[in-house]
Amino acid sequence: MILNTLREQISSTKEKTDKLIADISTENWFKTPDVLNTNLNWQIGHIILANYLHGIASISGPSTELKEKINVPNYIKFYGLKSIPTDFENEKPNRKELLEVYEFTLTLILENLNQLTEVDLSNATTIPNPAVKTKYEALKWLSHHQSWHNGQIAILRRVLNQ
16 A cells, blocks of 8 residues: 555646646746746756656666666756756756666656555665654655655746746
C-alpha cells in the first residue's frame, strides 16, 4: 500500500511537471527572467539530479545505466545546489537531451520501486543522503522536492508566456 502511494505520488508529480513544461518553446529553455534568476534548463536538470539522488542512488546505489547517459560531475556543476542557472549554458545539455534523461530517470525510479518491499522502506538509504535517512523518506522527499520546483516552473512559465 505504501509503495503504491509513493508510486502514485511520484508519477502524479511528474505528470504535473510534464504539463507545465509542454508549451514552453525550445527557445525559452535558457531564458532567465531577472525577477526569477532561473530557467527551465536549470529546473529540469536540477530535478534530474535530485531524483537521481533520492529515487535511484539512495534506493539501489549509483546507477551505471544513468552514468552511461550523463556525466554526473557535470550535472552537479550545472544543476547542483551551488550552481548558477546562467553559468555554462554552452556546455549544458539541450532540451531534447534533458528530456530524454528526465524520462529515463523516472523509468529507473519506477524499476527501483518495483524491486522494493514495504519492509525495505524502513532501511537506511544505500548511499548517505544529506536530506533523509531511510528509503521511504528519500522517495517521499523526491515528490515533495519536485513539487516545489513545479511551483517555480509555473511562475517561470507564466513570465515566459506573457
